[in-house]
Amino acid sequence: MDVTVKLFAMLNRYAPDRRKSGEPFQVTLPEGSTIADLVVQLGIPDREVKVAFVDGRARASLYQLAPGAEVGIFPPVGGG
Amino acid sequence: MWILRLNMTDHSYKLEDILERYKHLGGRGLTSTLIYDEVDPQCHPLGPANKLVFAPGMITGTSAPTSARVSVGAKSPLTGGIKESNAGSGWAPALARMGIRALVVEGQPEGEGFWMAHIAMVDGKPQVAFMPADEYTGRDLYEVYPEIYARFGNKVHVAAIGTAGEFGYPNSGVAFNDMKRNPTRYSGRGGLGSVMGSKRLKAIVIDPTDGPGVHIADEGLFKQGQAKMREALMEHAITKPKGGLNSYGTAILINILNEAGGLPTRSFSAGRFEGAADVAGEAIFETNKERTGKEVYNHACSPGCIIQCSNTLYDKDGKEAVSCIEYESDWAFGPNCGISDLDAIGQLVTLCNAYGLDTIEAGVTIGVAMDSGMIPFGDAEGAISLMHEIGKGTARGRLLGMGAANVAKAFGNPRSPTVKGQAMPAYDPRAVKGIGVTYATTTMGADHTAGYTIAPEILSVGGASDPLKAEKGKADLSRAFQKTTALIDSSGHCLFIAFAILDIPSGFEGMVEEVNGMFGTNMTGDELVELGAEILRRERAFNEKAGLTKAHDRLPEFMHIEPLPPHNVVVGLPDEVYDAVYGEL
Numbered sequence: 001m002d003v004t005v006k007l008f009a010m011l012n013r014y015a016p017d018r019r020k021s022g023e024p025f026q027v028t029l030p031e032g033s034t035i036a037d038l039v040v041q042l043g044i045p046d047r048e049v050k051v052a053f054v055d056g057r058a059r060a061s062l063y064q065l066a067p068g069a070e071v072g073i074f075p076p077v078g079g080g
Numbered sequence: 081m082w083i084l085r086l087n088m089t090d091h092s093y094k095l096e097d098i099l100e101r102y103k104h105l106g107g108r109g110l111t112s113t114l115i116y117d118e119v120d121p122q123c124h125p126l127g128p129a130n131k132l133v134f135a136p137g138m139i140t141g142t143s144a145p146t147s148a149r150v151s152v153g154a155k156s157p158l159t160g161g162i163k164e165s166n167a168g169s170g171w172a173p174a175l176a177r178m179g180i181r182a183l184v185v186e187g188q189p190e191g192e193g194f195w196m197a198h199i200a201m202v203d204g205k206p207q208v209a210f211m212p213a214d215e216y217t218g219r220d221l222y223e224v225y226p227e228i229y230a231r232f233g234n235k236v237h238v239a240a241i242g243t244a245g246e247f248g249y250p251n252s253g254v255a256f257n258d259m260k261r262n263p264t265r266y267s268g269r270g271g272l273g274s275v276m277g278s279k280r281l282k283a284i285v286i287d288p289t290d291g292p293g294v295h296i297a298d299e300g301l302f303k304q305g306q307a308k309m310r311e312a313l314m315e316h317a318i319t320k321p322k323g324g325l326n327s328y329g330t331a332i333l334i335n336i337l338n339e340a341g342g343l344p345t346r347s348f349s350a351g352r353f354e355g356a357a358d359v360a361g362e363a364i365f366e367t368n369k370e371r372t373g374k375e376v377y378n379h380a381c382s383p384g385c386i387i388q389c390s391n392t393l394y395d396k397d398g399k400e401a402v403s404c405i406e407y408e409s410d411w412a413f414g415p416n417c418g419i420s421d422l423d424a425i426g427q428l429v430t431l432c433n434a435y436g437l438d439t440i441e442a443g444v445t446i447g448v449a450m451d452s453g454m455i456p457f458g459d460a461e462g463a464i465s466l467m468h469e470i471g472k473g474t475a476r477g478r479l480l481g482m483g484a485a486n487v488a489k490a491f492g493n494p495r496s497p498t499v500k501g502q503a504m505p506a507y508d509p510r511a512v513k514g515i516g517v518t519y520a521t522t523t524m525g526a527d528h529t530a531g532y533t534i535a536p537e538i539l540s541v542g543g544a545s546d547p548l549k550a551e552k553g554k555a556d557l558s559r560a561f562q563k564t565t566a567l568i569d570s571s572g573h574c575l576f577i578a579f580a581i582l583d584i585p586s587g588f589e590g591m592v593e594e595v596n597g598m599f600g601t602n603m604t605g606d607e608l609v610e611l612g613a614e615i616l617r618r619e620r621a622f623n624e625k626a627g628l629t630k631a632h633d634r635l636p637e638f639m640h641i642e643p644l645p646p647h648n649v650v651v652g653l654p655d656e657v658y659d660a661v662y663g664e665l
């Protein structure tokens with residue numbers, strides 16, 4: 001299945017072809033994959049991931065992705 | 081230790097020993113207590129009975145990291161309630177090192193002219209000279225500051241108002257100097273600039289040379305606390321050098337709020353902006369890299385900050401164009417106005433600094449003007465020219481200087497994103513329910529800093545709470561944050577230490593030890609948080625006497641009936657939740 005992925009801030013260095021931070025790209029995963037599986041496939045060390053959003057909702061790393069899901073992955077961020 | 085009073089009625093001053101009951105207060109705790117004790121809640125905010133109070137934090141002026149903060153307080157002309165607005169500037173430790181725990185500006189002169197106060201040490205005591213300041217009025221603060229520095233020397237620190245404060249706008253801030261002596265650090269919220277203007281005080285110039293410094297009762301304990309705080313800040317991914325804030329600034333939040341569907345877009349009509357990535361902190365970082373040929377990390381707004389979150393946007397020639405584009409400012413003029421051009425946003429922020437305006441109030445006001453049909457969304461040129469009208473005081477500019485709530489009224493627009501007359505910041509309360517509870521209930525009018533539930537709701541810092549869940553627990557969450565915030569705003573630390581100390585318990589311990597070391601006290605963490613609660617109760621009592629009751633602790637009606645995409649949600653919390661925040665304090 002295909003999902004759309006956006007990587008933000010420092011995580012952008014794990015995105016293919018030096019795209020802009022948050023610019024979406026497609027990833028093909030086996031059916032039933034979780035956020036954690038996606039993170040492994042992208043080669044992102046687990047400890048660098050703080051929050052992952054799936055279709056606008058923050059989800060735990062064992063959340064199962066559906067085909068066509070939009071996933072945004074963030075390192076620790078703060079401000080205000 | 082003194083309280084210094086400037087009487088603007090006759091241009092005299094008085095240096096008083098600080099009373100016992102104020103001795104262990106600082107920052108917001110001290111400004112709010114002095115206002116509670118001395119200002120008639122029914123007074124007109126711009127009349128002679130209001131007072132403008134400046135207080136450095138409890139530990140400001142020491143070597144504790146990230147502690148150069150000042151609170152400014154008064155009865156607010158924007159909300160009609162009590163106000164504390166916090167800024168980081170070398171001005172704050174300078175005042176503290178002169179032994180001045182609070183500076184109280186009182187009274188009101190007759191006549192039209194403006195004045196400035198110059199405070200310097202003479203024979204071991206602060207001495208005040210009042211002088212005419214008309215040469216600085218009606219002008220751009222970026223021109224005025226260098227002239228003041230040329231006149232008084234580079235070691236002084238300067239607080240001043242712009243034309244917005246001179247005109248008496250409800251949207252007007254007090255500017256403080258940054259590290260490059262520019263007027264970019266603001267106590268922006270709540271119209272405090274016009275309170276200063278009503279007293280015909282243009283600037284307060286302080287020269288800390290020969291100040292006695294701050295007295296620390298228990299150096300050992302203080303050092304121990306300071307070391308723990310430093311470690312926490314150096315360790316946490318958000319606050320450490322080259323961490324989130326140092327690399328991308330506070331505008332790093334644009335993308336995550338957009339992802340969460342809570343980034344208010346086009347005057348709170350959607351929770352996502354198609355141009356978000358173009359104006360985010362990451363885009364500022366990348367733009368700077370492209371324009372300067374190197375990675376530019378952020379700088380400190382004030383001496384001794386480890387976090388160093390203040391960014392600079394460089395122009396196409398690689399020269400500094402504007403500092404600092406905070407998340408709130410970026411959002412207010414960017415997504416909120418449908419503008420995705422970083423340079424235009426930078427220019428709008430610069431105009432706020434030049435004219436002495438709060439960026440949040442100004443951006444939300446322009447958004448409301450766009451929503452009301454004055455100019456179209458996305459019209460950056462139009463927004464820039466409206467900002468000039470505000471700063472120059474044209475008829476239309478004066479209307480806009482009244483702030484978002486008043487402009488919505490002038491156009492008969494019920495979509496007024498305000499609480500108690502103050503514009504909402506950059507989180508839509510329909511998609512992030514806890515921050516809505518803070519907006520509604522804080523003594524300050526819509527204010528995110530007063531109880532930053534965004535940390536657990538969006539950032540997964542200090543626990544986790546579902547932002548979309550309309551639950552009673554949001555009252556407890558907001559209350560807990562409001563209490564701790566009142567404490568941090570009093571300590572003199574920048575609120576951004578919260579990211580580290582929420583996750584690293586030894587950091588919080590460090591703050592408790594710093595305060596105990598400073599005063600020679602033996603308070604527990606819980607007792608200090610209770611002090612925060614006590615400050616809130618005083619502020620609340622002031623507001624009640626001023627006529628702001630729990631009926632005012634509500635979000636605007638349109639947010640209860642107009643669903644916010646992409647989640648298509650309304651606020652959905654019953655009144656009891658809002659009432660429980662202070663009902664159970």
Ligand code: SF4
Pocket residue numbers: 146147148168379380381382385386387388389390574575576
């Ligand atoms: S964290 Fe940022 S706003 Fe706070 S004191 Fe440091 S530079 Fe200033």
